[in-house]
Amino acid sequence: MRAIVGVAVAVLAMVASSSVAGAQDADSDYAAALQVYVERPSMRYCDDNAVSVEGFLPNSLVTFTITDPAGNVVELGSVTTDAEGRASLPFQLSAASAGDVFVITATGTDLGGEPATISSEVTVVAGECTDDPGPDPSDPGEDDLYRTGTDLSGVLRIALVALAAGAALLLAARKRQAHTA
Numbered sequence: 714m715r716a717i718v719g720v721a722v723a724v725l726a727m728v729a730s731s732s733v734a735g736a737q738d739a740d741s742d743y744a745a746a747l748q749v750y751v752e753r754p755s756m757r758y759c760d761d762n763a764v765s766v767e768g769f770l771p772n773s774l775v776t777f778t779i780t781d782p783a784g785n786v787v788e789l790g791s792v793t794t795d796a797e798g799r800a801s802l803p804f805q806l807s808a809a810s811a812g813d814v815f816v817i818t819a820t821g822t823d824l825g826g827e828p829a830t831i832s833s834e835v836t837v838v839a840g841e842c843t844d845d846p847g848p849d850p851s852d853p854g855e856d857d858l859y860r861t862g863t864d865l866s867g868v869l870r871i872a873l874v875a876l877a878a879g880a881a882l883l884l885a886a887r888k889r890q891a892h893t894a
Contacts, residue, residue: 747829751764757842762804762805766801766831767797772795773794774792774805774821775792777789782813789802795806817832817834838890
């Protein structure tokens with residue numbers, strides 16, 4: 714019986730320490746929480762696009778700029794983040810050639826109150842611009858979902874092994890008690 718209690722305590726300690734360690738890592742580096750998403754990372758110069766960010770200080774100003782291949786920086790605009798620190802801004806490139814790479818940068822305040830900057834690239838693809846942009850060449854479909862949360866598969870495997878070991882120890886102890894009685 715002591716072995717089962719020991720195994721259960723070990724499993725609970727392991728699960729508790731892994732979630733506490735994850736929380737400490739997140740609190741120690743606010744800049745790591747910043748994320749930027751470009752709706753269409755590959756686009757024709759005439760396509761409508763949008764850039765979204767998260768991880769900035771809630772209800773704070775985020776300024777978006779775009780840098781062209783020649784190094785010229787143009788401000789796209791500023792947006793106030795929502796109560797969860799997210800913001801989005803639509804944009805369109807005025808002129809570009811296929812293969813040009815633009816850098817979109819978001820500058821604001823991170824969750825720790827410090828100045829923060831994050832960037833992403835947009836690549837121009839060839840294609841005739843008409844009133845109907847057609848399908849997005851960079852959109853692979855509905856299966857391209859962002860992964861969020863923590864991977865607990867390793868912890869769950871260890872917990873299952875510990876549970877199986879505890880069950881085996883319990884059976885062995887009962888057999889031992891049956892033979893000695």
